[in-house]
Amino acid sequence: MQGSPFCNYLIAHSGSSQPLVDFYNRMAFDFGTLGNHEFNYGLPYLKDTLRRLNYPVLCANIYENDSTLTDNGVQYFQVGDQTVGVIGLTTQFIPHWEQPEHIQSLTFHSAFATLQQHLPEMKRYADIIVVCYHGGFEKDIESGTPTEVLTGENEGYGMLEAFSKDIDIFITGHQHRQIAERFKQTAVIQPGTRGTTVGKVVLSTDEYENVSVESCELLPVIDDPTFTIDEDDQHIRKQLEDWLDYEITTLPYDMMINHAFEARVAPHPFTNFMNYALLEKVEQMLPVQLCLILLVVSSKS
8 A cells, every 4th residue: 555645644644554454354365474665654553453454464584573573474274185385575675765763673684594494394384385575586587687786675586596496386576567477387476566467376286296387377457347335435435535635735836747857857846846845854954065965966866
């Protein structure tokens, strides 16, 4: 829900994620994992949300004191006569973005190192191994050529290269890409962003209990014109719409950006507004000279 006004509305007006959690709980998920934006509203809000969910949230590489933040890193599910082991992992790069006060009690470990640590046990107890990683790929999946600076933010390719023989399904995210392919015998999925697609992987086993990938694909999510919001949820939508319609102020001139390129290279009311807001916010924190530098850099960005 990051980027949606719903999150801001919940934290500002209700102080609880319960209305949003109600939607998630109705979806009957088997498990989830943490993304980097889950930390944007602080640990109390996040922990309260985790307590309200009716399914486990798996995250094996983020610790608070001596235990995993979500109290779940690896979980096993019985599907027919097969035991499915799932490990949840999250990009270790969160401290580079998040406000320090939101994560000061947490320790972030490499997803690669954490997977390496847990795989031996998972192989003992599971017939099928699923890695659910809120992170992406630092290298091209086919060629192995780096596609970004290797900072450790994304460790997907490294994990596939080292552990593919032990992984049946590799679910990824974070980069908002649409990926559905195979890396050797591993199904690799990344279903885009904003619920545009759903990843589907079909596995099969033979008489010797060998697991193979039958199919790996992304299914488009199509709007249903006949869909209507449940009557019990209408009041939530109305409260949200009323909040979105609340008038904060009236501007004396038009701030609409009609030509993005022109707004980047020439003065524009909106960019000027943002620049002066930035100056006002930081002028008491930084020397005047640095504020002026920030203004110039922002104008040229």
